[in-house]
Amino acid sequence: MTEANPRRIAVIGGGIIGTCTAFYLQRLAATRGRSVSVSLIEGSQIAAGASGKAGGLLALDWHGPATASLATLSYSLHAQLAQELGGESKWGYRKLDTLSLSADLSSSTASSAAKKSRARKLKQDDLFNWLNKELLTATDVLASQETTAQVHPELFTRAIAEQAQKEGVEIVYGTVDSLRRLDDAYEVTVSPRNADFPSPAADDDATSGEPSARHLVFDQVIVAAGPWTGRLVSTLGLGAAAGRAKAIRGSRAHSVVIRSPEGKTLPAQALFTSIKEQKGKHAEPEIYNRPDGTAYACGPTDDSDLPKHASDVTISQSAIASLLAQTAQLAPDYLDHENGARVEREQACYLPVGSGDPVLGKIEGQGDTGVWVASGHSCWGICNGPGTGKVMAELVLHGKATSADISQLGP
Structure with missing residues (x-):
């Protein structure tokens, strides 16, 4: 049985962290019989930033105590995704x-x-x-080759975004300008994608022919904006509660x-x-x-x-x-x-x-309504992307990460 009213979830940022988070939100909800509506919001294009220009090294056991469990999970998920979705040919997955x-x-x-x-x-x-x-x-x-591998980050991120779309995730192209707190939800204003990456025709205003801002309502919002995370949480009025995320x-x-x-x-x-x-x-x-x-x-x-x-x-x-x-x-x-x-x-x-280890956790809200952050991975974002996506899905949908120990990574 699925819920009558789907939980509306926004993931802000189309890099590897945001893309993997949207992907695992949709998958975890499906396996648990939960009804969700997941929107991935990206201001430029999928993998436009570091996720499209990184090296792609995956390392099993090169990580400190705070991220070791997350890295072990993510290394395993990289192998699983490559086997399931043809990663060897699609995004150059291999041991090295x-x-x-x-x-x-x-x-x-x-x-x-x-x-x-x-x-x-x-x-x-x-x-x-x-x-x-x-x-x-x-x-x-x-x-x-027992403990290190690689992917082509841009190809991996885009392939996961494509698969997420196939499984029900909506990709919204535009820049998040504001966030307004409602009684039990959040209204997110998204302006048209910048001129270097024109919005699809479906996003244009049908009357004027000019792109218009969209006002979207969500129960939960996840900020995974990579290096723009600190700036964005402050712009959205979340700086006071953002903790370590504000410094990213x-x-x-x-x-x-x-x-x-x-x-x-x-x-x-x-x-x-x-x-x-x-x-x-x-x-x-x-x-x-x-x-x-x-x-x-x-x-x-x-x-x-x-x-x-x-x-x-x-x-x-x-x-x-x-x-x-x-x-x-x-x-x-x-x-x-x-x-x-x-x-x-x-x-x-x-x-x-930012201030050391990545930030994974809730920065505002009560119960099932709130704002989360998933960012600050430095050079390990590609390596720990799938693991981060999965534990964030668990946090948002069930209130607790069970696949890895992220107890030292809160805001």
Whole structure:
């Protein structure tokens, strides 16, 4: 039996956290015979922010005490979703080796013979044979295919959104401008999607032909707006009750996607590096090889101001140039454009960072009515997205998370 009046639930944010939350809300309600109406509200497009520009590393046991249980659940759910929905072909899910290396890219005075001698002494020689071993000073294995895997984040997030729609979730494109408390519900005002991502015709005003604001009523609202979460809860008048969620902001990270030359197959590896550069500079780019023949590389974060929309994010050309130079030197046969590699993306995004661990929990309301937050995962949003979605569904529908221990992650 299902309830006569469906519970109306809004999830604000079309990144991996919001998308997975909407997906599991719909699924959990269906398995428990609950009637729900779930709306996923996104101001740009699905995976427009960090979820579309992240690396996609999944790690089973790299997490602190507060998130270890959540990560274990999420790692398992990633595998389950890949098996159920064809993740290997749809979003590049696979297990991989995760390695670390140190390299000296400075103008070293060491002779070529000395470099070659050093290269022969490195551990796990076969795992690093695609790299320029004359530059490597140390290597190690961080994790095997038993405990690390990967996805293509953008493809994963969009595939889950598509599946959620098939199962009954409505996707509403527009920016949340205000939230008004009613007696036992919330009215959410959604303005048309910004000009870079025009709204579908169905969202337009039939008389004037111009997009108009929509006033939608929900029993429950979940804010999963990534780096925009802190700003949004304050804009909506929830700052006083938001606790740690109010502090969530954005930290900009740059990345590139490079396609290896034809005939060069990148191994299933993720690399964490420590690089000595010229003039005493130091860098730690991360490189994730993908099964589609590309390598994703990302660099350090900076504190540039968070823009209003994901489509407004700008990039630093010097940061991109550094990444391209580092990857080309580390793997000249695979990642150097002078040897046939092709740069497919130069991009930046904002990671949602706050006061340490992510924030999962209720910030306002009584009983079944209220506002929740799910955000602040920093670089672990892709890894912990499915687990977060499932425990948030449990919290909202049943008042308690039972699939993982999130007792240290409340607002």
